[in-house]
Amino acid sequence: MVTHAKTFQRCVDESMVSIEDFSRLVSDVYTAAAAPGQWEKALRSIHHTVGGTAGALLRCDGPFWSIESSILPADAACSYATHYCHTDHVLAEVQRGAVGTIRTGAELIDPYRHSAFYTEWLHPHRLDDGLFVRLGDGCQPRCLAIWSPRLTVSFDTPERMAAMRGLVPHLLRANRIRDDLAALKDHTDDLASAIGTVRHGIFVVDRNHRLVTMNSGAERILRAEDGLCLRSSRVVAAHPSVDRELRSAIAAAVTGSPCGVQGAQSFTCLRPSGKRPYVVHVLPSYRRATALLLVVDPAEEPEPAIALLRRLYRLTETEAEVALHVMHGSDVKQIAELLSVSLATVRTHVQHIFDKTGTHRQAELVHLLHVVTL
Template identity: 50%
Template sequence: MVTIEAFSRLVSGVYAAALTPQLWGPAVRDIHREMGGTVGTLGMAPDGTSSIIGDTTLPADALASYAQHYGRLDHVLTNVMKGPVGAVRTGSELVAPRRHSEFYSCWLRPNDMGDGLMVRLTGPPENYFFIVGAPPRTEFFDTPDRVKLMSGLIAHLQQALRTQDAVAPLPAGDGEPAGVLDVIRHGVILVGGDHLVINLNAAAERICRAGDGLCMRSGRFAAMNTAAEQELHGAIRNALTDGGSRVRRGRSLSCRRPSGVRPYVIHVLPYPRRDTDVHLGGQMAVVLIIDPENEPEPATELLQRLYHLTRSEAEIALQVMRGVDLKQTSEELSLSLSTVRTHLQHVFDKTDTHRQAELVRVLIALCP
């Protein structure tokens, strides 16, 4: 079973890669090694043909042969991309039944990918996917612990990809990272030495002003609880210098809130300096603050447009996302229970989902 420290390290790596795409390789490598796999791949298939974003161990000739020939025979990825967003698929389900195929014999097995775990992270237009591959063994790769770890990483990978896509169109060398990151709903703070705040986005400013566990003191980012403050300062120190060892590391932590609502989740990451950042001084850290209480839901109009839902179907989909049961939904929308069930089945069909949990994952992934 993965430890909390190991999981925090994996998550920190994922969010660091969201801001610096060159770090996807190390982040993906860390994940597949923690799972005991031999290959990790983050990719996208926008038009039915895949491309690799962060691959760790596949040699160049394997990638070339896939692009030239074997990609057309890839029944595994085809089935993953036809399935629901956020569902973990397994080698025992998708690979084992077709071990006599050319794709398995000539490409998967020679590249140590005769087993593994796969997940479709997003829908169109990007169609991101993530795969951890492993060689075929006596026991299948899909142990409960590995599936649980993969499932736990999905939401973080999805959020990191949304962050990356929001930042990607921005011009390189922008000296105001917080200004550009105002498009991100999570709080983002750029912190320098002595925990001094260099800049922050609008969401972070709202969080600090609320004074519900986090705040600003004399221009420094701080927590209101002593224990949380010590942990936060230690994480920032590690991201800046790690005690002078020159190995800068990220860390994740939580911060309880006096209001009693769910704690903030905080990821502290080293900020990768560029030559154009010399005017900002020494080393810096990026603090990402996630408020579990501030998870916006997609508008009914967006659901209608993306999945061709009717107004009633979209409203029922949002009720499911809020955790409202079908009986209460029928009362609130003045519809019979049988009508609600019929509409929900239409929602499943149109969103290519089969259970309410799958539907919730799809709806959460749509939040900008």
């Protein structure tokens, strides 16, 4: 922390940028990492601090670069996206360089002043000079580009280079944060999609029972208002004693015991309709300060489809049918009578089922088949 503070102060001193301005700039960069729509504001802050006439955050998409955010003239951004992104030798060279290295216009633009990219795009838009930084590893890195017209004095003055050296570590960290958040969003979306396919009710609630999210099975349970319902955005149980048990279980899952250990609890929830009670499992959630409620409705009598068992465990049609009878509690003799086959044939089928599912006893097989129904 001390080293970072010294580096920060040295860069501020060398660049003649006030601590207040630099702090505001860094804040804008980290805000943009969490909210990509704020990158234009961050680019304007960089422009205000470093100078230049235009700037952009670009991402490498295979053989060309695409603009994620920019403060470019509209016609310049449009022509770049439709044509000149394919001929941008400046960023191609940046991509081949090291992450975090500040590259200059004198280095990357001046030697190519006779190229089509320079004469047709850079020069007409007065983007003849600038500073460029690669912000990430991999085949699709981002790059920060700050452009300036070609002036008598090169754009890479000691003051600007010092300001950029102070900013680059924050840009690199912001880029990683943005990628991590994007990956987390993808994971969360995948998880939400997977939860949506589960037949049982899944609720995520906060410490005050307020509903955060739920799947379609949970919606169905709440619509029925048969033991569990939603009151003032809170999940509550109709029976007072069950509601007290629900509150206690949520508290244990969210805040844990006095020593901070979070726990899981299970109980049954009575239903005014007289149907078999819900089985409620309350667990700590993957989201902070929330609990996960898994509500199983025994009245639905879930049954894995024969096609699903065949696909999951490579069972034959008959083996899958035998497996379903086993799950429903039928013994070997009853299955033989139902299928009109010998006891030896049923035992052979059961042994094949054990082998293919990795189970060894009937109770173990039944448990596995019930899990498959989730």
